[in-house]
Amino acid sequence: MIQFENVSKVYEHNGKELRAVDGVDISIEKGEIFGVIGFSGAGKSTLVRLVNLLEQPSGGNILVEEDDLSRLSKPGLRKMRKRIGMIFQHFNLLESKTVLHNVAFPLIISGTPKKKIKARVEEVLDFVGLSDKAHQYPEELSGGQKQRVGIARALVTSPDILLCDEATSALDPETTKSILQLLKRVRDEYNLTILMITHEMNAVREVCDRVAVMENGQVIEQGSIFELFSNPQHPTTKNFIQSVMESDIPPSILSGIEERGGGRHVYRVTFVREKAAQPIFSQVAKNYQVEVNVLFGQITELQGIPFGQLVVELLGEDREIVRALDYIQRTVSVQEVEADAG
Numbered sequence: 585m586i587q588f589e590n591v592s593k594v595y596e597h598n599g600k601e602l603r604a605v606d607g608v609d610i611s612i613e614k615g616e617i618f619g620v621i622g623f624s625g626a627g628k629s630t631l632v633r634l635v636n637l638l639e640q641p642s643g644g645n646i647l648v649e650e651d652d653l654s655r656l657s658k659p660g661l662r663k664m665r666k667r668i669g670m671i672f673q674h675f676n677l678l679e680s681k682t683v684l685h686n687v688a689f690p691l692i693i694s695g696t697p698k699k700k701i702k703a704r705v706e707e708v709l710d711f712v713g714l715s716d717k718a719h720q721y722p723e724e725l726s727g728g729q730k731q732r733v734g735i736a737r738a739l740v741t742s743p744d745i746l747l748c749d750e751a752t753s754a755l756d757p758e759t760t761k762s763i764l765q766l767l768k769r770v771r772d773e774y775n776l777t778i779l780m781i782t783h784e785m786n787a788v789r790e791v792c793d794r795v796a797v798m799e800n801g802q803v804i805e806q807g808s809i810f811e812l813f814s815n816p817q818h819p820t821t822k823n824f825i826q827s828v829m830e831s832d833i834p835p836s837i838l839s840g841i842e843e844r845g846g847g848r849h850v851y852r853v854t855f856v857r858e859k860a861a862q863p864i865f866s867q868v869a870k871n872y873q874v875e876v877n878v879l880f881g882q883i884t885e886l887q888g889i890p891f892g893q894l895v896v897e898l899l900g901e902d903r904e905i906v907r908a909l910d911y912i913q914r915t916v917s918v919q920e921v922e923a924d925a926g
């Protein structure tokens with residue numbers, strides 16, 4: 585549906601070249617919610633501006649289905665703009681206009697007949713749950729309600745792509761959740777393709793099917809949410825995941841390990857899929873002369889798949905521990921924990 589092929593965007597800055605987007609290859613399927621995550625300055629907004637036709641790439645191609653965005657004729661551009669809706673971090677609503685007028689605005693400027701506008705605005709306001717706010721003004725709404733107006737306005741022209749630029753970054757966690765759920769409904773009921781730019785891993789984890797991690801204009805890693813969370817490769821990806829997974833061992837537990845002799849038999853065990861439910865440790869305790877002391881951990885779900893990490897200490901004779909470890913490693917991934925590394 586949206587294809588980035590070796591896309592670059594170079595700016596001149598103080599006589600120097602700045603590669604805001606640098607050789608990006610991403611392929612987004614129709615009906616997919618695709619996240620692009622990165623710290624400030626990674627190039628995410630530039631990437632969005634290339635899709636919403638505000639800027640031209642310096643190199644490479646962006647295809648929307650069969651259309652190459654840099655080769656569109658003027659009528660082609662107008663048509664493409666209608667196919668792309670956008671929502672923003674600060675909502676970008678017209679403060680002096682009612683909710684109804686804000687949502688109707690894209691149809692008014694495209695010369696849609698009044699009757700059609702009324703019916704379509706009613707429909708999308710109902711979809712976002714704001715039918716009763718149609719005659720209120722933005723300043724009378726909460727942040728979440730304003731973003732709902734933003735979503736209704738983006739949907740009113742029936743686009744098939746929705747671009748979300750930090751759409752939940754100005755909202756509290758509860759409101760964020762409800763907006764993300766609404767975006768999921770947008771995808772499910774209208775079969776839109778959603779490109780979501782964010783620096784919040786929680787938002788990505790909540791709704792995205794796949795994600796690309798950007799740094800210095802480049803995609804450093806991409807894959808399904810499950811792949812990235814269960815087996816991140818790049819330190820920046822690991823950082824983002826740690827921000828939501830609390831995989832760091834708390835200092836009090838680390839110092840306890842140190843006191844007991846430096847973490848020789850402390851391991852981080854990662855469970856995925858059905859293995860999270862397997863009673864591995866009770867088997868270990870039963871079959872080997874080893875006690876299992878669970879120090880820290882959490883089990884969660886990613887895209888409906890169980891995923892967990894436990895930090896365990898194995899107590900017993902060295903020889904038995906080696907045998908027990910061998911058994912554990914046959915089923916799940918095990919990594920030794922250094923007391924000072926976590």
Ligand SMILES: Nc1ncnc2c1ncn2[C@@H]1O[C@H](COP(=O)(O)OP(=O)(O)OP(=O)(O)O)[C@@H](O)[C@H]1O
Nearest residue numbers: 595597602604622623624625626627628629630631
């Ligand atoms: N019009 C421009 N002219 C010159 N440099 C630019 C321009 N737009 C962006 N940049 C630079 O390109 C790099 C990427 O910026 P971009 O805004 O795309 O990053 P971002 O990941 O969206 O960050 P943020 O979340 O802070 O907006 C930055 O170094 C930025 O300073």
